[in-house]
Amino acid sequence: DVITPAERALLVEWNDTARPIRDDVCIHALFAEQVARTPNAIAVAFEDDEVTYSALFERANALARHLRDLGVGPEVRVGLCLERSVDAIVAMLGVLMAGGAYLPLEPGWPSARKALMLHDAEARVVIVRHLGEADSSGWGAATPLALAALPVHRDRRPAGGLRVPATALAYVIYTSGSAGRPKGVAATHGSVIGLIRPPTYVDPRPGDRILHAATLAFDAATFEVWHALLTGATVVVLPPGPLSTTALARTLVEADVTCAFFTTRLFNLLVEEHLDALRHVATVLTGGERVSPSHMARALATIDGALLHVYGPTETTTFSCARTVTPDDPQGMTVPIGRALPDERVWLLDDGLRLCPVGAPGALHVAGIGLARGYLGRPGLTAERFVPDPFGPPGSRMYRTGDRARWRADGNLEFLGRLDFQVKIRGFRIELGEIEAALGRHSAVRQCVVMARTDDGGEARLVAYIAGDATPVAALRANLAESLPGYMIPSAFMWLDAMPLTPNGKVDRKALPAPELDREALSAGFVAPRTPTEAALAAIWSEVLGLDVVGANDDFFELGGHSLRATQVASRIAAKLGAEVPLRALFEATTVAAQARLVEAAAGVELPPIEPVDRRERLPLSFAQERLWFLDRLTPNTAEYNIPLAVWLRGPLNVDALSHALNWLLSRHEALRTTLPSDETGPWQRIAAVEAITLLPEPVEGIEALRVLVQAEALRPFDLVDGPVTRSHLWRLDDDTHVLLLNVHHVAFDGWSVGVVLRELSHAYVAFAAGAAPSLPERALDYADFAAWQRRWLSGEALESRLAYWKQALADAPVLDLPTDHPRPAMRSNRGASVPFALDAALTDGIEALCLAHGITPFMALLTAFSVVLSRHSGQDDIVIGSPIANRNRAELEGLVGFFVNTLALRVDLSGEPTVAGLLARVRKTTLDAYAHQDALFYMMIRALGRSTVIRCTPLFQVMLVL
Incomplete structure (x- = not known):
């Protein structure tokens, strides 16, 4: 299970909403009881017409008699092809009092659609307003009944009509379905009663006036009509016709509406255009789609009453959750939908139908009294969407809403959108x-x-x-x-x-x-590149993004760019246009035109090109190699800088092809066969000739024996003077299982190189196994060329300008003082260990959501979180964290094997109690600034800052974050 027992208990507690109803209760019986209590109260107000409870009962009872004469009874569906009106409410009541179930149809729907629904529901009768409408074709087997032609008289049968149980069908509302076939949601009397019984999220009373603005075929009408009629309130019917916010606002004011539900978009329009009309509405409910926090805030600042955010699909009888929104709520990108209503349960489940912990996104499932029976005549679809509830009473069901939500710590649900509206771009x-x-x-x-x-x-x-x-x-x-x-x-x-x-x-x-x-x-407003620089940049973008056409005003990130691709653009700009544009600048200037201006401005400080050097000359070490050479001389015969790479090879293995591939790889990358001899003038690179390697599989029995052999080989020191700096070994567990170990000294290798080696070795193996030669193009440069180039340009003013940044950024950087369980030894041992762990899907989703909201990368988010943890444990608000960076800022370096990686010291300022957003912004700036000055090597920073390397802890930082 992905949650603890305590978390499970908490979720169960939040869903402890049981308030069962009697099995023998039904809607029209409750209405009859209300008529007895308030016979002279106004039940329905429509324009200038007002109908009392007793008058409404008499008209509905008269209709029920006619319907029973037409064979309407329990489970019989009756179509209602009526606009919002008093007659429509009479028809709804009359059908229920006859024991039947009503099926709302919109008069404006195409005849074929109405006929399809009537046929699918096997409706016996369809109620219309006038005789002329009764002559309309398309009713199929349903008998048309015109309300205007019916006499109004008292029905002497017992009040309340034909009593049915709570499990009886009350109505069928059709919603859109796949392949164009609508599906009929079958709701029971108990479901409706569960929605409206007081006291609950809304508690109307006699004298209250509830707006009826929904069409009958929209399930919001269930709330609007029955919440009023079963509590003694008045249904205020909005005149039918195209919905006008002006007319709606006028009705709210002139009819003294005290309670109203609006779909999200209608609510937003009212807030924008007629906010004052909501001022004196005692209870405003909104929902149906993702709400706008800004519109909510504007409404809260104006209205005098309560503002509720409600949620619920048709299949759960209008509303399943509700929450009163207050001005004290934290402002954010979402507004919670609250908790489950009485006798409802809400579960958030992962793909394995397991409960999701607090904060983790999950698929929203609803259970409880509000559940519809299912889809009329669609048992397969019903079984697919209405599934057993493993967390509820025996035999209970839950509905898979298709929505996505997560629990907040306070027990409220945060709606995250449709599962099918969540996309990955x-x-x-x-x-x-x-x-x-x-x-x-x-x-x-x-x-x-x-x-x-x-x-x-x-x-x-x-x-x-x-x-x-x-x-x-x-x-x-x-x-x-x-x-x-x-x-x-x-x-x-x-x-x-x-x-x-x-x-x-x-x-x-x-x-x-x-x-x-x-x-x-x-990209709307496409403009072709207008200058040679724009044209060259457009070509670079096309290459990096894989697009045929790029315009001058196109946005890099809009077209699919991200931080790694921005790095590639920067390196290609340097290689092809001879300009050094900082990566940070590319994050700010995101169009071709804007980047062209940067390139032209940087043209005067361009870096020299990397050119091949004569291999007959003495080849200098790169700065990174020189540092490792020095450390190797200081502490020889250690394996601290070994990079072992063990590869499982499953399936039949062509050992000869693998040997050829490995030899080809060694010939292709000089760094893998480079040693570092020295004399009184210092060290230099010596590139050895290729010596053919023949892999001989060594049999090994069992994983444990293999582990011992791999570890021993991985920890064997290298000799940087005599070499080699690359070793390989092949073990055979059985005919279809081998392990290849490549062990390379860091002086010739880094993490990026691992990817290059694996890709090219795989390519070469496939080629040789097929009897062909590898087809990768020859490269013009190798690591020795980079080292000579780096020595030429990273000196003097270029180096000092970069070190000046680090001197300022890391001045007086403190040592991290964590509360360890034993004193730090006087000398560091260089022993390390790892605790592997993985971020689960829920936490990963949360991190991605945070990144989306603040325009940062996952690394920046994790760096922020790590710095907060370190700050809490150390009590310090100035934290320095190390992190490696590829340091391959030029296109021609991307395919090389060698030691390029650098280490950055990222200083996070947590002073002043910043907000989360504020701290994320600080970390983003720190990270981008560091990227812009990454050429200065870490040991250069240490020297520039006057830090000693022979101390009890590592200089500049004592923790690292590596992704």
Whole structure:
């Protein structure tokens, strides 16, 4: 299990909501009881018409008599093809009092859609308003019944109509389904009663006035109508027709509405256009889609009553969770949806249907009284979406909502969006709702939807659909860039007159048009490169990003760039354009045009090119090699700088092909056969000729014996003078299992080199095994050329300018004083150990979400967290953490094997009690500044700062963070 017993107990406690209802209770019986209590109270107000509870009961009972005469009874479905009106509410009650279940249909729907639903539900009767409508074709086997033609008279049968149990079907509402076939959600009387019984999240009473603004076919009508009629309140019916926020605002004020539910988008529009109309509404509920915290904040600053954020799909009877939002709530990117309503349960589960701990995103499942029976006539789909609840009472079920959420520490749920609206763009998980919220804050955007579209090349990209005032895309992008990282800014923007809507009034994402697939449409406002520098940069971007066309105003991160690709761009700029542009500058100047200006400004300080040197000359060591040579002379015969690489080889092995591949690799990379002799003038590089190696598999019995042999070979010291600096060994466990050990001294190798060696060795092995030669192109440069080049340029002013930064950044850097369980020895032993661990998926998701929100990399996030932990344990607010960096800033160095890696000392300032956002911003700046000065080697920093290396702890930093 992924949670502890204590966490499980907490989740169970948060879901301890049991408030069972009687099995013999039904909606219309409760309504009859309310009629007896308040017969003269106003039940329904519609324009100038007001209907008392007793009058509404009489009209509904009269209709129930006609329906029973037509064969309506328990489980019989009756279509209601009616607009919002008093008649519609009479029809809903009348069907229930006859013992049947109502099926709302929108009059404006196509006849074929209405006919499909009536046929699918096997409706026996369909109720319409007028006789003319009754003559409409498309009712199929359903008998049309016109309300206007029915006489109104008293029904002398017992009050309350035909009593049915709580498990009886109350209504069927159709929602969109796959392959264009809608599915009918079958809700029971008990589900509705569970939604509205007081006291609960909303507690209406006689005299309250609840707005009915939803269409009958939208399940919000369930709350609006029955929450009023079963508590003695008044249903205020909004006149039918196209929804106008002006008319809605007028109704709120003139009808003295005290309680109203609005879909999220309608709520946002009211806040933007008619906020004063909400001022005196005692209870405002909103939900249905991801809410906008900024709109919530504006509403809270104005309204006098309560503001509730509610959540629930149709399959769980309108609402399953609710939470009152207050001005004291922390401001953030989301607003919690609260906790489960009475007799409801909410579980967040991982892919294995295990409970997710607090803070971990999970798939949202709802159980309890609100669950519908399932989908009418669709047992397979019902079984797929309504599954057994392993955490509830025996025999209980839960509904897989398809939504994603996480528990907050206070027991409230944070809605994270649809599972199918969560996309991964260029390695980052992205919630589309977050982009929509940011885009929706722009004054020109009335409504927006963001989708991930896949182009012909299989690449996913973000497309924004906008209804509103046409605005230059550049302005929208600039606005988004204020709150979102580059990879969350859509690559295409499409302006629409209006969003296509589903029958329930939500955006129909499936109906949104596909953007143009040609490259020029990828970025609106495409401008071709205008100068030679822009053209050269566009070519570099095309090469790095794999695109055919790049424009002058295209954004690097929008097109798929990230920090590693930015490093590649910087190295290619240096190689092809002869300009040294700091990586940090590329993070700030993200268009071709902006980078072109940087390149042209840097042209006067360009670095010299790396050129091949004559191998007959004495080859100098690189600065890093020189440092390792010195340490080797100081403490010889150690394995501290060995880099052993053990590779499991499974399946039949062609040993001859592997030997050829290894010899080819040694001939291709001089560093792997370089030694470091010296004389009175100092050390130099000597490149040995290739000596053919023949791998002879050594049999070994068992993993433990293999481990002993590998460890012994890995710890065998190297002789840097006589060599070799590379050793290989092959062990055979059985015919299909071998282990190849490559052991290389750090003077010729680093972490980046591991990837180069594995890729090229694999390529060569496949080629030789097939009887062919490796096809990789020859390289013009090798490590010795880099070393000579580095010696030429990294000196004098160039070196001093870089060291000046580190002198300032690390001046008076403190030693980390952790509360260890024993005193630190006088001399460090150089013994180390590792504690391997993995970040689980939930924590990884949380880190990625943090990065998305603050425009940082996972390394920056982990560095921040690590510094906070160290600060808490040490009591210090000035923390220095070491971290390696590849230090390959030029394109021609990317494919070389050698010792390039450098170590950076990153100083994190935690003083002044910064917020999380503030500390993340500090760490981002520190990291980017360090990247810009990475050429100065670590030992140079130590010398520049006057730190001793022969002390009881390592200089400059005592902990490292390595990803």
